[in-house]
Amino acid sequence: MNDENIAPNEEQEKSIEETLPIGIARLRKEWREAGLVERPLPPAEHEKIEPVLFPEIDGGAGIGDYTLDVDKVRDRLVLSQEAMDRLVDSGEIDSVLVQGPDGTPRRLVSESSFQRFQEDSAIDPDALKRAAKAMADQTVAESIDEMRAEIEELRSAQSRMLQQMKDILLLEVRNLKEQDRDLTSFVYELAEEIRRALPKKRK
Incomplete structure (x- = not known):
């Protein structure tokens, strides 16, 4: 009967120590090694006060x-x-x-x-604050770097798009010039054909 009661108590004590800060758990371990074993409180003392x-x-x-x-x-x-x-x-x-x-x-x-x-x-709360601040600063720096990379990528994409639009416009202008030359040549040829087709005026 006693062994059955000891096992749950040991498990409960182990569970409690796992949740304690390292320094407190170390002190309790040193107390036990020195023979200063904590005595469990009587049931009456566990009542809420x-x-x-x-x-x-x-x-x-x-x-x-x-x-x-x-x-x-x-x-x-x-x-x-x-x-x-x-x-x-x-x-x-x-x-x-x-x-x-x-x-x-x-x-x-x-x-x-x-x-x-x-x-x-x-x-050391100050060390914890410094670590938290360093993590926050690192997160902000990483976010800024990511934003810069995205901005550079956007600029690069815009530059490529503008260059493509410029190339398309230049090609269209070239095509229009060629079409204009072809039209001018066609008009000249048509005028020449008309001139040859018309009867010559008598002097």
């Missing part, structure tokens, strides 16, 4: 060390909403709920907890 709602002070300045808006922290860490919620719910990042002047609750993150999480997980 209503969060404490603190009144916001100083017009939104935060409460003590809790000054960072959770959405801004998520953006700085470049995490999904689900990943951020998991970090907050598990306590990896310390936060509190505060009630704004309009009565709407919002979550503020502890600045020291956020910095500690960055150090433990070896996350």
